[in-house]
Amino acid sequence: MNYHINFNFVWKYADKLYWGLVLSIELAFISILIGCVIGLALAVVYNDGHPWLKRVVSAYVEVVRNLPLLLLIYLIFYGIPSIGGFAFDATESFVLTLSLYAGAYLVEVFRAGLAAVSPGVIDAGKAIGLTAWQRFAYVRFPTMLRIVLPSLSNAFISLFKDTSLASVIAVPELTFGANWIKTNTFRAVEVWIVVAGVYLVVGWILLAALRLLERVLMPGRRT
Amino acid sequence: MSGAFQFVVTTLPFLWQGLLVTLWVSLAVVLISLVTGGLAGIGLTYGPWWVRLPLRIFSDILRGTPLLVVIFTIYYLLPFAGLNMQPMPSVILALVAFKTAHVGEITRGAIQSIPPGQTDAGKAIGLTFAQRLRWVILPQAVRRFLPPWVNSVTDTVKGSSLVSLVGIVDLMLASQQVIGRTYEPMPVYLLAAVMYFVINYALSATSRRLETRFAYIRE
Numbered sequence: 001m002n003y004h005i006n007f008n009f010v011w012k013y014a015d016k017l018y019w020g021l022v023l024s025i026e027l028a029f030i031s032i033l034i035g036c037v038i039g040l041a042l043a044v045v046y047n048d049g050h051p052w053l054k055r056v057v058s059a060y061v062e063v064v065r066n067l068p069l070l071l072l073i074y075l076i077f078y079g080i081p082s083i084g085g086f087a088f089d090a091t092e093s094f095v096l097t098l099s100l101y102a103g104a105y106l107v108e109v110f111r112a113g114l115a116a117v118s119p120g121v122i123d124a125g126k127a128i129g130l131t132a133w134q135r136f137a138y139v140r141f142p143t144m145l146r147i148v149l150p151s152l153s154n155a156f157i158s159l160f161k162d163t164s165l166a167s168v169i170a171v172p173e174l175t176f177g178a179n180w181i182k183t184n185t186f187r188a189v190e191v192w193i194v195v196a197g198v199y200l201v202v203g204w205i206l207l208a209a210l211r212l213l214e215r216v217l218m219p220g221r222r223t
Numbered sequence: 224m225s226g227a228f229q230f231v232v233t234t235l236p237f238l239w240q241g242l243l244v245t246l247w248v249s250l251a252v253v254l255i256s257l258v259t260g261g262l263a264g265i266g267l268t269y270g271p272w273w274v275r276l277p278l279r280i281f282s283d284i285l286r287g288t289p290l291l292v293v294i295f296t297i298y299y300l301l302p303f304a305g306l307n308m309q310p311m312p313s314v315i316l317a318l319v320a321f322k323t324a325h326v327g328e329i330t331r332g333a334i335q336s337i338p339p340g341q342t343d344a345g346k347a348i349g350l351t352f353a354q355r356l357r358w359v360i361l362p363q364a365v366r367r368f369l370p371p372w373v374n375s376v377t378d379t380v381k382g383s384s385l386v387s388l389v390g391i392v393d394l395m396l397a398s399q400q401v402i403g404r405t406y407e408p409m410p411v412y413l414l415a416a417v418m419y420f421v422i423n424y425a426l427s428a429t430s431r432r433l434e435t436r437f438a439y440i441r442e
Contacts, residue, residue, distance in 0.1 A: 003303075066377065066423035067416055068384035070395060075416065078402070079409045164289035168388065175291060188299040196296050200287045 009185040010194050013177075020177030021198060023091075027173060028160040031095055035102025035159070042103065043110035044136075057107065064104035069165055073097050077169045094166040102159050109155055113148035114140065146218050153210035157203055164199070174198065230410060234401050238411075241397025242418055248393060249380045251315055256322035256379075257372075263323055264330020265356070278327065285324035290382050293321050298389055314386045318379070325375055333368035334360060366437040373430035377423045384419075394418060 010017075046057045064072070077093040088096075117140050125135040167176035178195040182188045263282070266274045285293060297317040301308050308316075337360055345355035387396035398415040402408050 062424065062427075063420065066381075066420050066427060068381040068395070068419060070384045070387070071412065071416060071419060074395075074399075074408075075412045079412045082408045161287075161289040164291045167291070175289070178292075178295075182299075188295075189303065192292065192296040192299055196284075196288045196292050199289055199292055200284060203287045 005190060006187065007190050007194070009187040010181060010190050013181045013185070016177035016180055017174060017195065017198065020172060020174035021202065023171070024160070024163045024166075024173040024175075025202070027091070027095060027098065027163045027166060027171070028156075031098035031102050031163075032156055032159055034095070034099035035106050038099065038103030039106025039110050042107045043114055046107065046111050047114045061104045061107050064101055065108075069097075069101055069162055070168065072101060073165055073169060076100075090169045090171045091166075094163075094169060094171050098159065098162060098166075101162070102155070105155055105159075106152075109148050109151050110144065112151075113144040116147050117143045149210075149214045149217060153207065153214065156210065157206055160203065160206060161199065227410070230405075230407070231414065234405070234411060234414065237401050238394060238397050238414055238418065241392055241394040244392060244397075245380070245383050245394040246422075248311075248315060248318070248383045248386055248391075249376075252318040252322055252379050252383070253376050255315075255319045256326050259319065259323040260326020261330050263327030264334060267327055267331045268334045269352075282324040282327055285321050286328070290318075290321055291385055291388065293317050294385055294389065310386075310389045310391055314389055314391060318382060318386075321382070322375070322379060325378075326372065329368060329371045329375065330364075332371075333364040336367045337363050370430050370434040370437065373426055373433060377426045377430070380419070380422055380426070 042057045042060070045053050049057075073094065076097045077088055077090065081087050121139055121143060122135060125139040130138065163173055164175040166173050167179060170176065172180075174195060178191050181191045185191075263278055266278050267282070270278065288296075294314055294317040297320065298310070298313050301313055301316075341359050341363065342355060345359040350358065383393060384395040386393050387399065390396070392400070394415055398411045401411050405411065
């Protein structure tokens with residue numbers, strides 16, 4: 001075989017990877033933010049709501065968690081506009097998809113966290129005369145946050161990696177940039193090795209940052 | 224109504240072929256990674272440092288990279304190992320490598336959850352390492368291993384949809400092809416979604432049942 005590894009072409013188009021990575025991080029950040037709002041709201045609904053609402057939340061979680069993300073991406077990007085008679089921007093459609101996907105995973109995380117807050121603490125809040133909203137804001141939410149942080153970190157990293165699937169609907173993120181370079185220079189091995197390394201390093205930095213945050217928010221506990 | 228019925232009847236055989244490929248790929252990956260991942264987990268727990276270190280690096284790299292990137296990297300890297308593979312074996316290799324890392328961590332976690340006193344007791348009555356594993360550690364670790372492992376099987380079925388991106392006609396690509404002919408995305412995607420859902424819901428329900436079944440060992 002007369003193939004020589006040559007990374008020059010990857011460096012030549014490094015801006016594709018750079019801006020791709022920036023978009024990947026943006027996609028992850030926005031989707032995680034919306035996902036957290038969905039997750040937290042539905043977790044509260046699940047814990048305190050009507051049994052009827054509980055069932056709706058469970059249905060959402062089960063449906064989304066048991067379908068491949070790739071199918072959800074196609075379903076929302078190609079499927080929904082086909083019956084609605086409109087077109088999605090690929091990036092918006094992906095953010096919508098990943099947010100719904102993140103929401104379903106984060107409901108589970110927050111739900112378990114809320115359930116783990118000991119009832120005694122909430123009773124103590126009642127005893128000193130806090131209103132329901134105050135009890136949530138000052139007692140349940142902060143206590144829950146400390147409980148769920150480690151599993152939250154894992155979910156965030158996993159969602160960052162899931163942004164690679166945006167490339168299938170031509171959102172110009174990191175994996176799409178890699179594909180572009182591969183198609184235009186035929187330097188497939190080099191580009192995939194570099195991109196795998198980028199995902200790894202960014203993932204590790206993200207993990208280190210989240211572990212640091214855990215230590216700041218939970219000063220008493222050493223993990 | 225009969226139009227919709229007709230649509231399902233003509234579409235279903237194509238999706239069915241794809242579903243078989245999805246199931247076949249998932250089954251192969253699950254079975255192979257059960258063996259390799261189990262061994263990796265034992266190596267990670269009991270191995271000397273020159274076994275643990277490479278396994279740790281392997282596991283951290285594969286768990287830190289998106290599956291899609293793993294699939295493409297292995298697909299294009301293999302020819303350098305002198306292996307000019309067809310898409311199917313190459314993609315199964317990628318899924319197995321990815322899954323081995325995950326199953327390895329589940330195994331390691333399950334083994335480490337067994338109190339060290341059990342190993343000491345095994346040593347005290349003169350069991351060899353293999354005997355301790357076979358009769359003392361693994362039978363107890365299995366109860367901690369099963370719920371997360373069955374859950375990870377769901378991930379394998381979902382992850383297998385990515386093989387469509389290297390041109391293997393699984394359920395995902397079969398639906399795409401049907402859509403390419405009928406220009407009816409929504410019903411086809413919904414049919415595929417129902418198929419994926421039925422398989423994965425059965426698996427995650429099993430995982431939950433195992434979890435409650437073994438909940439008593441929590442404390």
